[in-house]
Amino acid sequence: GEDVEQSLFLSVREGDSSVINCTYTDSSSTYLYWYKQEPGAGLQLLTYIFSNMDMKQDQRLTVLLNKKDKHLSLRIADTQTGDSAIYFCAESHAPISGNTGKLIFGQGTTLQVKP
């Protein structure tokens, strides 16, 4: 079945880059997502990448996709204390024609940013 795996914890110093990794098993995934959850809140979509891309950059965020190895990463440049949160990788195995409304999430990586 579908499975998405992440490491559970990452600690970095303010100003450093953070790299959060994710692996997934469903090779038919069309979109892969990164969601952010701040303490006591729901999840918010941070960024996403379509499966025919290998990189996407959005300000301080860079998403890399290695489809052959089914590996996704999120790099946050110049990490700030406000970036401290849980980051979830997710995949949707919807066909190209449309989405099914179903997402499979990883366990979440807690990012701790030390001043």
Add this chain to the structure above:
Amino acid sequence: NAGVTQTPKFQVLKTGQSMTLQCAQDMNHEYMSWYRQDPGMGLRLIHYSVGAGITDQGEVPNGYNVSRSTTEDFPLRLLSAAPSQTSVYFCASSYSGVARNEQFFGPGTRLTVL
């Protein structure tokens, strides 16, 4: 727009009690989902719906019922609460008209079953 709203924010139940977690969205989204979040396990899909009158099971449906009589509302019913259902529950909705599945989440309901 209020987005996705959930009530209550907190709830304590005794084993065997039943209750309904409410979820509503005002974005006219066709898709709605319920997840539970447990430490170290991420979000697991309980049930989801692709439109009014249509529901389907997710990864962990046992002990939960859903119905979707309107586009706006998607309540989650716990039939006979068990301590294993202690969790944070999130409702989400998304628009079906694009391939990209951006889900909008409610603030969550924190449930404790004693």
